[in-house]
Amino acid sequence: MLFNLSYRLLKHELKRNELTIMLIAIILAVASVYSLSSFSQKMQDAINVKSSEFLAADGVLSSGKPINERLMPPTELGLQTADQIRFSSMVFFNDEMMLATVKAVDNAYPLKGTIFTQLDPFGHNVKTNVKLSPGEVWLSAKFFQTLSVALGDSVEIGDAIFKVTAILGSTPDQGFSPFTTGAQVLIHIDDVPSTQVIQPGSRIHYRSSFTGSPEKMTQYEEWLLPQLSDDLHRWKTINDESTPVGNSIKKASRYFLIASLISVLLAAAAVGVAATQYAERHFDMVAIFKTIGATKKQIIEVFTLHLSLLILVGVSVGLGVGYIIEWGVFEFIKAKLPVELQIQTISYKALYLAAFTGITCAGAFSIVPMLKLFNASPLRVIRRDMLSVSSYTILAYIVSVLSIFMLMYLFSQSLMISSILFVGSLAAVALLLAMARFGIWLSRKASKDRHSALKLAIARLYVNARSSSLQLISLTIAVQLFLLVLVLRGDLIGQWQNQLKEGTPNYFIVNVPHHQKTVFETSFSENNIEVTDLYPIIRGRLIAVNNEVLFDEVSKEKPKKADENRRESIGRELNLTTHQQIPYMNTLVEGEWWTKSTTDSQVSIEEKLAKRMKIKLGDELKFMITGSEINVKVTSIRKVKWESMTPNFFMIFSDDVLADFNASYIASFHLPTDRAADLNQLMMQFPTSSLIDINQILAQMKQIAGQASMAIEFIFVLVLIAGVLVIQAQIQASMATRKQEVMVLRILGASSHFISRSIAFEFMFLGALAGLLAAITMEIILAGVQILVFKMQWSPHFEFIILSPIACALILGIFGQLACSRVLLRSVKTQASTL
Amino acid sequence: MLKNKPILNVETLTKTVRTNEQELKLLCPTTFAIYPKETVAIIGASGSGKSTLLGLLAGLDSPSSGEIWLNNHALHKMNEDQRAQVRANDVGFVYQSFMLIDSLTAIENIMLPLELAAHKEAKNLADNWIDLVGLSHRPDHFPNQLSGGEQQRVAIARAFACQPKLLFADEPTGNLDETNSQLIEDLLFQLNEENDTTLVIVTHDNQLAEKCDRIFKMQAGVITETTAEVKTKN
Ligand SMILES: Nc1ncnc2c1ncn2[C@@H]1O[C@H](COP(=O)(O)OP(=O)(O)O)[C@@H](O)[C@H]1O
Numbered sequence A: 001m002l003f004n005l006s007y008r009l010l011k012h013e014l015k016r017n018e019l020t021i022m023l024i025a026i027i028l029a030v031a032s033v034y035s036l037s038s039f040s041q042k043m044q045d046a047i048n049v050k051s052s053e054f055l056a057a058d059g060v061l062s063s064g065k066p067i068n069e070r071l072m073p074p075t076e077l078g079l080q081t082a083d084q085i086r087f088s089s090m091v092f093f094n095d096e097m098m099l100a101t102v103k104a105v106d107n108a109y110p111l112k113g114t115i116f117t118q119l120d121p122f123g124h125n126v127k128t129n130v131k132l133s134p135g136e137v138w139l140s141a142k143f144f145q146t147l148s149v150a151l152g153d154s155v156e157i158g159d160a161i162f163k164v165t166a167i168l169g170s171t172p173d174q175g176f177s178p179f180t181t182g183a184q185v186l187i188h189i190d191d192v193p194s195t196q197v198i199q200p201g202s203r204i205h206y207r208s209s210f211t212g213s214p215e216k217m218t219q220y221e222e223w224l225l226p227q228l229s230d231d232l233h234r235w236k237t238i239n240d241e242s243t244p245v246g247n248s249i250k251k252a253s254r255y256f257l258i259a260s261l262i263s264v265l266l267a268a269a270a271v272g273v274a275a276t277q278y279a280e281r282h283f284d285m286v287a288i289f290k291t292i293g294a295t296k297k298q299i300i301e302v303f304t305l306h307l308s309l310l311i312l313v314g315v316s317v318g319l320g321v322g323y324i325i326e327w328g329v330f331e332f333i334k335a336k337l338p339v340e341l342q343i344q345t346i347s348y349k350a351l352y353l354a355a356f357t358g359i360t361c362a363g364a365f366s367i368v369p370m371l372k373l374f375n376a377s378p379l380r381v382i383r384r385d386m387l388s389v390s391s392y393t394i395l396a397y398i399v400s401v402l403s404i405f406m407l408m409y410l411f412s413q414s415l416m417i418s419s420i421l422f423v424g425s426l427a428a429v430a431l432l433l434a435m436a437r438f439g440i441w442l443s444r445k446a447s448k449d450r451h452s453a454l455k456l457a458i459a460r461l462y463v464n465a466r467s468s469s470l471q472l473i474s475l476t477i478a479v480q481l482f483l484l485v486l487v488l489r490g491d492l493i494g495q496w497q498n499q500l501k502e503g504t505p506n507y508f509i510v511n512v513p514h515h516q517k518t519v520f521e522t523s524f525s526e527n528n529i530e531v532t533d534l535y536p537i538i539r540g541r542l543i544a545v546n547n548e549v550l551f552d553e554v555s556k557e558k559p560k561k562a563d564e565n566r567r568e569s570i571g572r573e574l575n576l577t578t579h580q581q582i583p584y585m586n587t588l589v590e591g592e593w594w595t596k597s598t599t600d601s602q603v604s605i606e607e608k609l610a611k612r613m614k615i616k617l618g619d620e621l622k623f624m625i626t627g628s629e630i631n632v633k634v635t636s637i638r639k640v641k642w643e644s645m646t647p648n649f650f651m652i653f654s655d656d657v658l659a660d661f662n663a664s665y666i667a668s669f670h671l672p673t674d675r676a677a678d679l680n681q682l683m684m685q686f687p688t689s690s691l692i693d694i695n696q697i698l699a700q701m702k703q704i705a706g707q708a709s710m711a712i713e714f715i716f717v718l719v720l721i722a723g724v725l726v727i728q729a730q731i732q733a734s735m736a737t738r739k740q741e742v743m744v745l746r747i748l749g750a751s752s753h754f755i756s757r758s759i760a761f762e763f764m765f766l767g768a769l770a771g772l773l774a775a776i777t778m779e780i781i782l783a784g785v786q787i788l789v790f791k792m793q794w795s796p797h798f799e800f801i802i803l804s805p806i807a808c809a810l811i812l813g814i815f816g817q818l819a820c821s822r823v824l825l826r827s828v829k830t831q832a833s834t835l
Numbered sequence B: 001m002l003k004n005k006p007i008l009n010v011e012t013l014t015k016t017v018r019t020n021e022q023e024l025k026l027l028c029p030t031t032f033a034i035y036p037k038e039t040v041a042i043i044g045a046s047g048s049g050k051s052t053l054l055g056l057l058a059g060l061d062s063p064s065s066g067e068i069w070l071n072n073h074a075l076h077k078m079n080e081d082q083r084a085q086v087r088a089n090d091v092g093f094v095y096q097s098f099m100l101i102d103s104l105t106a107i108e109n110i111m112l113p114l115e116l117a118a119h120k121e122a123k124n125l126a127d128n129w130i131d132l133v134g135l136s137h138r139p140d141h142f143p144n145q146l147s148g149g150e151q152q153r154v155a156i157a158r159a160f161a162c163q164p165k166l167l168f169a170d171e172p173t174g175n176l177d178e179t180n181s182q183l184i185e186d187l188l189f190q191l192n193e194e195n196d197t198t199l200v201i202v203t204h205d206n207q208l209a210e211k212c213d214r215i216f217k218m219q220a221g222v223i224t225e226t227t228a229e230v231k232t233k234n
């Protein structure tokens, strides 16, 4: 059986290090796919757990009307549910009262996350597992301060009386809105009827929360969404970009996906280069086999078996290595992880995907070289330079390329992402082919009268223009993809760090009355608390655009035919403010920000609202504020990051506009958590103001960003390894073809110094060219990815156009020099043995 | 000796190749016959076309015109696979540069043609052959662990392993020192004798050529039989 022969060949060749690069390439492809998909799956699960705590569930359905039973998940889905009713009401104690945001919850609340209580007002938050019973109320610290309530007292909400049993610190789904009107109160949902607050016309907010496995949640979502009506229901999940972390998670997982794809691509490229080398290494062997009488069928059998066995070894070892990598990474980061990850479990999906990737990569990229190999002429034993041609090359190339695309799609499940990377890479290849030829030709012209080692290097590149440009392309693609991952990584992590840097405001104070503004500022600065983002706030209504009075839907006037194109009003009051500079986290889309002392009554409007209301630069807006009308001119349009933990506004006026109004103020500040007790004292002076503590949210966001960053660093290292492997494979491959030449040069009397210098020059030149081309083509792909996938702004990275060629030239020069000295050493030995 | 039926019959064989718009005549019309158990030497300057001829005779390449009959097979009409089949059964080859498989051991190299022919006794036969070429003490060595002479012995054992009717040797001692050359030549002739093989050997060595029954001389693609000429000179 020829199996024995294939097996024996493989065994010896493996031992003799002849298949190392091919094997490493396959192992890397498999190991990285395995560890990446398994790691990202587990990481994603962990992040989801964290972020579901923001919603206190995996999904929330909310409505202004009681939620119909028929929208509840069918019992066979096995989802857990929790119901909640929210409303605003006064809390009475003795003869005083205070406005509260009441949250009525059931025993299942919260499905995710934890409730924090405090032992004394403004004390530390402590986790609690205690469930609230009917008849009890948990009040936030504010009440204890303003109403002088104490634990054990009884308060009234509506018609019902409750016993105060805890100081409420925070609830997982309290969200972040500096504009909430009252302090938080928690009661049991069974007590809602007895309060009698639900009357026709009262504003009540009903929420049903759900949790369950991702598949079940998706199933429910798909069933639910078509049944919802837009103006009655809202459906929110952890994946929504509008949640504080949703956006970061989306970006992280997209990055992960792209980087994984890139590492797959790189590993595939390494396999490709190695497969070509694999075939070349076996040309002589096939020729000898044929002279001994092997038929093509036998050759195909032997070498297909041989390659299959090699792939089998590579895939098995790759899976093992992948598991070890994953395990190692987890061991390393275990201490930093706030969530338990399922490390021990083997992810079968990742296993199949990795094995499949290894087989497809190695298989697809081996088609062309293998076809050539099968056709190797037996005449090679007489004439060494006999080339092998294959008639199906074009077809085989197409098959290889298409299977890579298929792999990318399978891996990303996103046609857009795979297409951008795929088309980008293909376009780069085409561009490079042309440029490489031209560049090599040009440099030959330029090198006519240079140093002779340099001249030889360039002459060699020129003679081998075809294989040189292939080399150049694989190098360029490797560097290009690496740069892409590098830049995206920097952008993402930088963004998060910026959002969550030390000293980020962790408290908001709202409703500081106009007359207390100065007191507020001085008392805070006396306590060494720096107040940031001080905004006056006043509520008002937009009533006309360019003197065209807005038609108010609520007024129920039937619009006349001619009026159908009239703009509708926004339908509610807006929080209006003034500011001297453009707020942090806002970006100007159109127009210009005003100068500090303008008196022209200007307004800056948020982009989406402007679009909805068809408001353009230069329009005149009329607002109704506490009974008086004011006129302002639109001079800029802003993009607002709603998910950022800062007060955000649809309309911002220039300072002069609100000068005559008595606004209240909102401000944020940073206070180290150990100074929280000081706040108690401070806040005494501002009985009408409330404090919003966002430490909990910030801490959670930090954890999530930390996890995502770690994942990103991990994949970055994998991509780096893959890139280096491609370069190494490429150098090895070109060294293999160069052995003969080196030997001839030595026999002709060239010093090894001269040879190695000329080869180092050649690689440096190749590296510089690849680095430059990579930096240019990377920008193109980057623009596509950032604009289409990340929806971020793209800005060019000019530094890479200089850095990348220099770095690549150095790295390739060194790698080339090392590889070359090995070849030289060996050629000296061979010479000695033949003479 | 009765030689009524040639083992190798060549009729107006030519080979031309195209290089950059130019027709290059490697072999001018050649006709000759070689009979079983003969030993034939081909001599001639380097580049005169000896290897080209050998390649055609062994069916490694196909002729531009003319006929080659090898053991009654019409090589010139066959495709590559059919020629390979003929080689597997009837032809052995020894080259100047040994042409062993680097990643197979000595014994495995010898087994190779037997395995390709699905021989059941491959291992035993190979053991026997390695013994005959005097390397039974180093069966598991790789080619790069053997000296040139030893490598060529392995190659000879491999060539004989399938008991071919015809053995082609293209300058088998060209890469060897004098002592080794002598040993290899002796081995080749001895095995040829013992196995009733027909031997066609390309050589620069006139002494070696004289040991052969017939001598052909190659000159710029033209072949002439010079047996009588050479033999009478000495
Ligand atoms: N396929 C080919 N294309 C071009 N030239 C060839 C080809 N095959 C052989 N030659 C040339 O034909 C001549 C004869 O080669 P060869 O048979 O190897 O000579 P010898 O073995 O006698 O030294 C050489 O000059 C060689 O370069």
Ligand SMILES: [Mg+2]
Residues within 6 Å of the ligand: B050, B051, B052, B170
């Ligand atoms: Mg020759």
